[in-house]
Amino acid sequence: MGPVDKAMEVLSALTETGAPHRLADLARRTGLTKPTVHRLLRGLAASGFAEPGEGGSYRAGPRLLGLAAAALESGPGLRLIRPVLAELRTRTGLLAHYAVRDGTAAVCLEASEPAREYALELRPGSRAPLLLSAPGLAILAALPPADTEPAFAAQEEAGHHLPVPAATLREEIAAAAERGYALDDQYEQEDRRALASAVTDAEGRVVGAVALTGLVFTLDRAGVELYGPMVRAAARSVSAGPGPGGRARLTVAHGGARSGDR
Numbered sequence: 001m002g003p004v005d006k007a008m009e010v011l012s013a014l015t016e017t018g019a020p021h022r023l024a025d026l027a028r029r030t031g032l033t034k035p036t037v038h039r040l041l042r043g044l045a046a047s048g049f050a051e052p053g054e055g056g057s058y059r060a061g062p063r064l065l066g067l068a069a070a071a072l073e074s075g076p077g078l079r080l081i082r083p084v085l086a087e088l089r090t091r092t093g094l095l096a097h098y099a100v101r102d103g104t105a106a107v108c109l110e111a112s113e114p115a116r117e118y119a120l121e122l123r124p125g126s127r128a129p130l131l132l133s134a135p136g137l138a139i140l141a142a143l144p145p146a147d148t149e150p151a152f153a154a155q156e157e158a159g160h161h162l163p164v165p166a167a168t169l170r171e172e173i174a175a176a177a178e179r180g181y182a183l184d185d186q187y188e189q190e191d192r193r194a195l196a197s198a199v200t201d202a203e204g205r206v207v208g209a210v211a212l213t214g215l216v217f218t219l220d221r222a223g224v225e226l227y228g229p230m231v232r233a234a235a236r237s238v239s240a241g242p243g244p245g246g247r248a249r250l251t252v253a254h255g256g257a258r259s260g261d262r
Contacts, residue, residue, distance in 0.1 A: 006032055006036065006137075007044065009030040009031075009032065010037060010040045010041065010044065011049060012013050012030075013026045013029040013092060014050060014058060015060050015064075015068075015125050016125075016127075017126065018156050020056050020058055020059040020060055021057055022055070022056065023037060023038055023056055025060070032207045045058070045061065048063030049061045049064045063079055066110075068124075068125075078110055080238050081210070081238055082110060084096075084210065084234050085110060085234075088210070088231070089112040089113070091230065092097070092230065093114050093218070094218065095112070095114065095122060095228070096212055097110060097112065097211050097213065098111075098199075098208070098210055098211070099128075099135035099136075099208060099209055100209075101130060101136065101208070102127070103130075104129065104130050104131075104154045104155055105136070106127070106130050106135040106209070107125065108123070108124055108127075108128075108135075109124055109208070110124060111124065117121070120192070120214070122213065128188060129155075129188065131152070132163070132169075132188040133187075133196075134182050134184035135181035135185055135193055135194075135204045135208070135209035135211045136151075136194065136209075137176055137184065138176055138196035138209040138211070139208070139209050140173050141173045141177040141182055145174075148173055150168055151153075152170075163187070169187075179232075180228075180229075180232040181195050181196060181197040182196050182209075183224060183228070186216065190217055191215055192213055192216065192219075193214060193215075193216055193219040193224065194212060194213040194219075194234075195211060195219075195224060195227055195228050195231045197207040197209060197210055197231045199238050200239045201239070209235065210234045210238065211231065212231050214229055
């Protein structure tokens with residue numbers, strides 16, 4: 001990697017959950033040597049992109065946080081998605097969120113969490129394996145079948161073990177393409193289920209996915225059948241663009257996916 005690539009890897013590691021991060025942890029996550037990470041951190045701290053913590057640890061600096069906040073706030077897509085997530089949260093009582101693809105991961109860009117006893121923490125920047133998350137599976141399901149296999153190949157090349165058989169994930173991707181939403185049935189975390197549907201741009205290209213997440217007893221099988229079409233309709237309302245008054249057009253489709261409704 002070149003110096004810019006190395007700096008970007010360190011910045012990405014700084015934003016992961018668990019800050020402040022120790023030098024050894026940052027070196028392990030980036031695959032860089034400790035002296036290299038330490039040198040980059042000193043330069044990033046001098047420009048405000050990193051901030052020293054106790055015991056030689058580091059966290060994301062104010063300049064990095066400011067840039068991230070400005071980018072999220074100015075994104076036209078998120079301005080449409082936020083009210084849709086808020087409505088999904090209100091209607092279902094579940095955690096509504098929006099994620100995009102980054103290589104073999106799905107990255108959360110926005111989350112709308114209900115105030116309830118069993119809160120689920122999901123913050124912008126959180127990452128989940130593409131093949132084990134509802135947003136990731138929904139994104140893959142919206143792509144041509146030939147474009148999904150590289151995700152499996154990349155997972156194998158990275159040496160990451162899949163706790164779910166690849167055949168099961170391929171079946172879910174195919175089923176999601178048929179019904180219009182994907183189901184993460186405790187693939188990554190045993191106590192959670194999630195639903196997601198892909199969002200496309202004006203040219204029909206997949207740009208992300210709208211999702212709902214709940215604990216298994218708050219999102220049971222009946223809930224999956226009820227909320228799946230709602231997630232699908234929410235994703236399509238964002239894909240369709242703003243309606244009258246500049247708001248996304250959120251209409252709930254009941255029952256299964258219909259021909260011409262995909």
